[in-house]
Amino acid sequence: MKKWYQKLHWQILIGLVLGLIWGLVASVAGFTSFTVDYVKPIGTIFINLLKLIAVPLVLASLIVGVTSLNDMAKLSRMGGKTVAIYVVTTICAITIGLTVVNLIQPGDFLPEATQQELMSSYQQNIEGSSQSAKEVMDRSPLAFLVNIVPQNFFSSASDNGNMLQVVFVAILLGIGIIQIPKEKGEPLIAFFDSLNDVIIKIVDFVMLIAPYGVFALMAGVIVDLAGDDLGRALDLLGALGWYSLAVIIGLLLHVLIVYSSLFRLFSNMKFSDFFKAIRPAVLVGFSTSSSSATLPVTMERMEKNGGVDEEVSSFVLPIGATINMDGTSLYQAVAAVFISQALGLDLSIAQQITIVLTATLASIGTAGVPGAGIIMLVIVLQAIEVPVQGIALILGVDRILDMCRTAVNITGDAAVSVAVAHTEGLLGEMHLEDEE
Template sequence: MKNGRLGEDVKYVEPRSSPTCCEKFGQWIKDNLLLVLIIIGVVLALLIGFLLKEHSSHDFTKREVYYISFPGVLFLNMLKMLIIPLIVTSVVAGLATLDVSTAGRMGWRTVLYYFCTTILAVILGIILVVAIHPGKGNPDDMVRSGQSKQVKAEDAFMDLLRNIFPPNLIGATMEKYKTFEPEVEDPGETTLNATNGTADNDAMLLIMSDAPKGGMVSGMNVLGIIVFSIALGVTIAKMGELGTPLVIWFVALNEAVMRIVWIVMWYSPIGIMFLVLGRVLGMDDWATVAGQLGMYCVTVITGLLIHGLIVLPLAYLIFARKNPIKFLLNVLPALLTAFGTASSSATLPVTIRCLETKARLDKRVTQFVLPVGATINMDGTALYEAVAAIFIAQVYGYDLDIGGYITISITATLASIGAAGIPEAGLVTMVIVLTAVGLPAEGVTLIIIIDWLIDRIRTTVNVFGDSVGAGIINRYTLRDFEKQEEEQFHGVDAIEMGEGRYTADNEGFTKDELMNPL
């Protein structure tokens, strides 16, 4: 058959038949193999763990549980190893490729979203705990676990501000500042200095002052590192051509870190399975816990599910105007990782990978919004702290007035910002909320026994809240990106350089070169 216009032979192509259901399912399995393996790992861990707990006569010791959890500990260490290089490179690279005005708009949108969703979570938790009223037990008859530590709210907030500006940036990768309650010595034990007959200075300070003492404790100061990275990224963005080599270096290093993350993710099904299995085997008598804290668990988990499956998807549907179910499936590997590790910071590499490769969000949004969210956005933690504080008040017979509820709302919101993205960090900030409304700090020991499960669920909600925020902010910020690119590259001749392109003006490299340097 001849083509009348070109005189060339035209081959007849058989129309392709639509794929069958089996072919579609097989292609879905192939495209989502990692997700399927993670789900299988979590289900197997829960199934094996509960079967061994219920039908095995052997009581697993802490040492045995430690050995069983060890493959998961290795996975957790791998993720923690990537936190610092990922946060620094992603935040700096993301902000350095933006102009200051665009970065500022993205920043206040991020903060506004985090504040609004956290307040909604706290209000939801208060409504549920007041309506269900789970705290009907006698505190003397309830099983206690662990110890409580007295923490003053003002000291905790000062620690938060102090950690924003670490005195040693390298030290911030290994330790952070924490205030301790002063230990006042007995005046009778004071020693005199033989030379001048005065009391020893250190002892005298302890006697004469109840000022809080503090020092550096082990743990990454992620907040301080993020603040420095934001400052560095904005500064490089304002340097123009002089900062171009730094931009390229940070973008390339970020790409290298993300490739390592992809390798680690293929170990995640095994790591998550053993982490969950170890927690199930190490839990206390489930029947006793369910009997005493059953309604408390129902209240907290119900609130977390409503916030995670209704409030956040509804916000995504309204503001991002996209299918929230599809978005949820795209970030499901990150949510399962959050459930297994109980750490939003450790899950950060997986979250960024899912949103960039599956949800197709702009790298400049994910690289800024997600690291900040993993540090200060704790919807699930804020909801849990509000519910737990009112539950403890109900158990001890405290009658809270409207002022008490408002205090809990504000304190839970602020305390969740200071909560570290590590397992069971909410218990530490929980004491702050209790102290603010005059509740006994030892009330925390009533809920520690079940916190391992609730911690995993609230961490999952925290990560999903970060992801939804990135999706919403991505929609509104893309218009700023397009406007910036039009202003930056309009009328500028591009020069070919290998497989990449760079501009001849003082603004540096094009978007394609900056975002895909390799």
């Protein structure tokens, strides 16, 4: 049995802690330039490696899954379950966020002087998000469906933000392969099956450098936040402490209430065993703040350790990484009410219901847009007639909270894959020897 420090999740956790310490020391001792020039790029390389294998992994594994399924009714049923569960968990997340923020009232703890300082400091960062939000809102109601079908697959495959298009093409190819004579389709199936095995092996290689990549990413986050003035960063965190606390409490409640209920209803897997299987993916997602970049790790952990069949993981997880944003949606609700409170605006019940509906739709409509979290928030604020300039109040701590909500997004994707696999009879035995 491996010693505790030889286990991947502990190595990644140690990397996170050491990265945090390095970032703090660098800010105090004036090593920020060195960290940005020589440490942070290691983290960027790690993220790029994960993004590099995401598209081929989804393409190969989904084609293999569809061809082995050989049942269109089963495929459509699995798709319906996936989308339905994602929508329900998103609505639950937003509702929990609204409940927590209304109970804590974090906007009442923000001093007026701090409010004015934040508004002036981050005002220039809002214009780009407002323009992107306007573009999203100007789209036709069916734009989301139109965007799923690509004009050029190679163009779609060049951008991880177009993962739903890759999923669509993979399903189309898989259906096409099973419709031609078996002897003609077998060489293609064998090719994609071998490609899938190769990419899974590459994921194992990439994870060998995960602790170093996570260290570099965490150090970069702290340096970006604090710069050469750690005191100012601590003051900012203190001023927005109640808001940050409300977001984190909401995220924890969502995981403990909604996901645990999901397991009790749709799975016989222990919730604790699930977390043992998914720990490395959650930690990588926390450090990268990207569900898409973490997708190869999530798929590998759920197939290898979680017992989720490849047919399910290759279908449910890519869709989840694109449209399932439970953590982000909960953050929208807390942020919208916090901004309203800080600006002295009282939201009616109707406006808070509008937040639920708008945030649910926005979580799907802006899935492929960079910086989706802030863009979604602009759309929500405009829907309830709250000045979008209020976003400046939360931008200072957004990067840290983004790490937390991404970890919850990834946990949600994996939890839904377990639920769908169980209902389809495709949930096998867990393999947690390496995680114990």
